[in-house]
Amino acid sequence: MSAVRIxxxxxxxxxxxxxxxxxxxxxxxxFCIAPLxxxxxxxxxxxxxHLESDKFYVVGNALQYASLPCLFAMAQTIDGERYQKTLxxxxxxxxxxxxxxxxxxxxxxxxxIVVSVFAFTAGGLLLGIHVPVGALGSLALVIxxxxxxxxxxxxxxxxxxxxxxxxxxxxxxxxxxxxxxCGVNVPLDDLPGxxxxxxxxxxxxxxxxxxxxxADGASLGSVRGLVAAEAGxxxxxxxxxxxxIRLMERVSRQRAALEVA
Amino acid sequence: xIRFLRLTWVGWLLNMKSLTRSGLFIFxxxxxxxxxxxxxYYLFKAGHxxxxxxxxxxxxxxxxxWTSTLFGSGGVISWQRWQGTLEPTVASPPPLLLVxxxxxxxxxxIGLYSLTATLLWGRFVFGIPVHLAHPATFALAVPVMIVNLxxxxxxxxxxxxxxxxxxxxxxxxxxxxxxxTGALVPLSLLPGWVHPLSWILSPTWxxxxxxxxxxxxxxxxxxxxxxxxxxxxxxxxxxxxxxxxFRARVRATLSLT
Numbered sequence: 001m002s003a004v005r006i007x008x009x010x011x012x013x014x015x016x017x018x019x020x021x022x023x024x025x026x027x028x029x030x031f032c033i034a035p036l037x038x039x040x041x042x043x044x045x046x047x048x049x050h051l052e053s054d055k056f057y058v059v060g061n062a063l064q065y066a067s068l069p070c071l072f073a074m075a076q077t078i079d080g081e082r083y084q085k086t087l088x089x090x091x092x093x094x095x096x097x098x099x100x101x102x103x104x105x106x107x108x109x110x111x112x113i114v115v116s117v118f119a120f121t122a123g124g125l126l127l128g129i130h131v132p133v134g135a136l137g138s139l140a141l142v143i144x145x146x147x148x149x150x151x152x153x154x155x156x157x158x159x160x161x162x163x164x165x166x167x168x169x170x171x172x173x174x175x176x177x178x179x180x181x182c183g184v185n186v187p188l189d190d191l192p193g194x195x196x197x198x199x200x201x202x203x204x205x206x207x208x209x210x211x212x213x214x215a216d217g218a219s220l221g222s223v224r225g226l227v228a229a230e231a232g233x234x235x236x237x238x239x240x241x242x243x244x245i246r247l248m249e250r251v252s253r254q255r256a257a258l259e260v261a
Numbered sequence: 262x263i264r265f266l267r268l269t270w271v272g273w274l275l276n277m278k279s280l281t282r283s284g285l286f287i288f289x290x291x292x293x294x295x296x297x298x299x300x301x302y303y304l305f306k307a308g309h310x311x312x313x314x315x316x317x318x319x320x321x322x323x324x325x326x327w328t329s330t331l332f333g334s335g336g337v338i339s340w341q342r343w344q345g346t347l348e349p350t351v352a353s354p355p356p357l358l359l360v361x362x363x364x365x366x367x368x369x370x371i372g373l374y375s376l377t378a379t380l381l382w383g384r385f386v387f388g389i390p391v392h393l394a395h396p397a398t399f400a401l402a403v404p405v406m407i408v409n410l411x412x413x414x415x416x417x418x419x420x421x422x423x424x425x426x427x428x429x430x431x432x433x434x435x436x437x438x439x440x441x442t443g444a445l446v447p448l449s450l451l452p453g454w455v456h457p458l459s460w461i462l463s464p465t466w467x468x469x470x471x472x473x474x475x476x477x478x479x480x481x482x483x484x485x486x487x488x489x490x491x492x493x494x495x496x497x498x499x500x501x502x503x504x505x506x507f508r509a510r511v512r513a514t515l516s517l518t
Contacts, residue, residue: 029433037436044446045301049308169284176296185300190307 003099010095011103014077015111017084031111035065035119036126042185043127052187054127059215060184062120063208066143067150069111071174074154075167077104078245082161088258091249101158101245102238105151112147113140131215138220139211145227146207149234150178153203155241162248163257178204203237206230268355272363273370280333280371287374289332294325294375295382301445302387315391318383319475320445323468325375326410327444328435333368334414335421335431337361348516351506358415358502365414369407376403398481399474405484406467409491413463415498419505444468463490 210226298321383389470483
């Protein structure tokens, strides 16, 4: 029971503690305006280069923006504790680590879904793309799975935050990496082979491919392999992220570097 | 005049050193432009427009210059506030505008890292030859654009003085200005109502001048517009900084975060 309480209540409290994010002055520019303009920028570059349709860029960038809260907020829920001087207190408690850390990921996943759905809807309306109504439910599912997978990568990033000070840099690096490698704006076939190969093992790639097929009218059944691959990658990254957090916690304790990184 | 030049030099140098030691700034001025240079390269190459690869490489560098100006100038007041140096800075004898100018100039200057990084990246990673059409004009256009963006940075920094969440506003303005100023997309593709907006933004003319000098074309009209807008920004910044400094003093909110 205690673990369940830590998972849900602790996770929600931690997310709310990111009170700066809840300020409309930060939330709206970061989660609403920025993704829209990223979609517009790449859609217009696409029109310039005659590479792909507007739909290609709306789907790719809307899903990629799910990773923004998943990377930044996930890292900040741990790095922020250090900033507020509460990290040693939390790690000194006997609370089981699994619900303690994974509970923090639940609100972040929800955040990622909301950002992605907003970007998809607003970007689609602005650029006038057509998506079959019947595909909307399946698209929502793919977005949720993708946000979950990105949160796994966010956990890895958060673990790095236990050892290295500047999570803003690492979050930006991961965000940029996903933008280049996952076929967000450049079809995987047009990237070098080694980049496409790496893309198969990171979150987003399969989710974006599935979402593009759904938006083109494919059924959920026909993309179930892609959705399963995205979910599987998410599970691997969540497990790796959790293990990495425990490792970094131990290293930080050994080096007495919890507060200084 | 000598005092002003000395103040500018010392302030510029100090801020350049400070920014160069910031991981986030190195990311925004070097790594992020490389990410966009890579994306641009593949987008233009996949779109079968290889003749424009230098354009893509150069544009990514110019986008980086805007990013570093925006983040640096937008945050210049907030960072001083967090470090507790804003009040001594405002209280110091020189006008605040003259103290801020070297700082915003430094943030624009650090954008040179972006331009250098993307051109070298294009040359050595993607094999894009860097043949400048008008090297002398290019050598003039870049510093003119940097000083101009420094002046625009003053307007941004001054405007953000009263807002504690200036960094979020900076985040919001990065992509829109890339789009509106034709950094990577020709303005002719954008809706007509965007054009007047792009004309009053100096990056439009700065990018145009640097591009014309590098790839070919007449850079001088755009350079002229840069100078005109730079002077206009300086007057606007002088008014805004004075106004906001006065308001912050009256409300006693200068150091409040």
